[in-house]
Amino acid sequence: MRILFTAAPGYGLMLPIVPLIWAARAAGHEVLLATTAEMTEAGARAGLPVVDVFPDRDVWRELLAGVGSLGERPDVEQVAAADGLSEEYRKAARTGNPFGLFTTTMTEGTIAAGRAFGADLVVFTSDHAAGRLAAVALGAPALEVGNRVSWSTRDAETRERRDVYGDDEIVRALRAKLGIPAGQPDLIARVDPRAPSMGGLAAGQTDSLDGVPWWSMRYVPFNGGSVVPDWALRAPERPRVCVTLGTVVPVITGTSNLSVVIEALGGMDVEVVLAAGDTDLADLGELPGNVRSVDFLPLSSFLPTCSLIVHHGGSGTTAAALHYGVPQLVLPAFADNPMSARRVVDRGVGLSHDPATVDVAGVRNAVRRLLAEPAFRAAAREVSAEMATQPSPASVIERAVAAALQGVA
Missing domain, CATH: 3.40.50.2000 (Glycogen Phosphorylase B;)
Known part of the structure; x- marks a missing residue:
């Protein structure tokens, strides 16, 4: 199976899913990571095939430059206007929502990469609307994976936060521009990596949201590789x-x-x-x-x-x-x-x-x-x-692939 993994361009946003991508590759599946900015190099150093879905700009560095409070730093919107970037980019920068900016800049490239790759399954992190929209555009089954232990879309509080899915206005504009069908992706499941006593699922516990099941998964830390002193x-x-x-x-x-x-x-x-x-x-x-x-x-x-x-x-x-x-x-x-x-x-x-x-x-x-x-x-x-008792990333991939092939969760 050909599995497209998508994540926003921050260390804390992308690195948590690397063990899941490794598990898919070790199981014999073809994998591709769709991200941008510094995370393309981080993914490549982790031994992954990576595609840069917004290669013309370093959106992460521009974002940090815009929100930095020390010294004289340029405003993201001013940079966009001066460089002749699209109104969509400037509108996203205007919201002050980094996830809206990621959605604006990464969605089109993620869809194109998924089509060229021939993705049979799309895996996106809960905070990455570009991956969610790509799954809809590609018409492929999808797996939503939580990449944080601080919150999950299982929690009503976080489902109400706009930055979980991206700004509504931005998403509507992208649907119209790119011809993305209305509605949500065909979700196999949502994955919650939190420990049971910290909001996650206990052994044998089941949960669902909008009829989509929740699966538990063990959080396996990945911070990069190095020569250990x-x-x-x-x-x-x-x-x-x-x-x-x-x-x-x-x-x-x-x-x-x-x-x-x-x-x-x-x-x-x-x-x-x-x-x-x-x-x-x-x-x-x-x-x-x-x-x-x-x-x-x-x-x-x-x-x-x-x-x-x-x-x-x-x-x-x-x-x-x-x-x-x-x-x-x-x-x-x-x-x-x-x-x-x-x-x-x-x-x-x-x-x-x-x-x-x-x-x-x-x-x-x-x-x-x-x-x-x-x-x-x-x-x-x-x-x-x-x-340590939660299902491993390998078992989650096996379950997701089986469900995608069968067309049922």
Whole structure:
């Protein structure tokens, strides 16, 4: 079977479905990932065949430039007007909704790629309307896959959010322009990757929305590949604490929160791994002696040896810590970060603090609690054990292909 996978061009939006694509390829199916911007290279590095569905622009970088709050950054709509881009592009930029911008720029190319590929099945993430519309245009059966542990379209609250499916006006315009039929795709199922105690489906539990069944799936973290350093494989002599703010937060809010965290941890008897990627750390000054800065190192390569992770609330980061049973301190930034923080606190696997008011004393107090109180580690390990019992991506692909071939769920 030829399976088209579609995802928006952000690390946290695309990387969660990579294990599912691997599972399909390992089962012998032909696969193609339709995305754009930096995720084309990320997908290729993951060993996947990728097509860039909007090759003329780097929509992700332009989006970050438009929403960044530090320094003089161009407005996305002004960039579009100056470069003679379509009214549809400018209208999407005007909404301030990144998912609407992705829908505008990626739908036509995704449909074209699916037709050229001869897709028998379309797999799209819940937040990616371009994939949803492509499935309708291609007339192919589809599988909707949740790519976050913070929310799911099973929740009434998130189904009401406009950015789950893209702006209605944008979608209507694309249907008219591209001749996309009315209605929704022929869904085989919707997939919820959340642990049962964090909103997901328990073993044997069934659910449906509009007559479409929900399937549970184990979240398998993928953060990229690298050569793993020797220290990452060894248990540390003192508690190892991972610190990361992901790829987007430093661009938009800078490193002020990071400065507070590093100052707090620098005065504690812990080993700190600062996973900052290509973030400019000049404003942090000289790092404390107990802080190891790594340019790029996948969380999955050293998180198993960590006693704690301090992060921004990105869904992929939250899920990776849950997978490995590591307690969390979340300083939620924006988007769905606060929802991730609520999930973490409600389940008892960690603590959260408003990054706007966090200080050195507050960070140290939270870190001491998370390292000293066994309830946090116990709860994190319980969730990890739950996740291990959920169906694997391989079993979900097998089930989806069987349903597509039979024409029934």
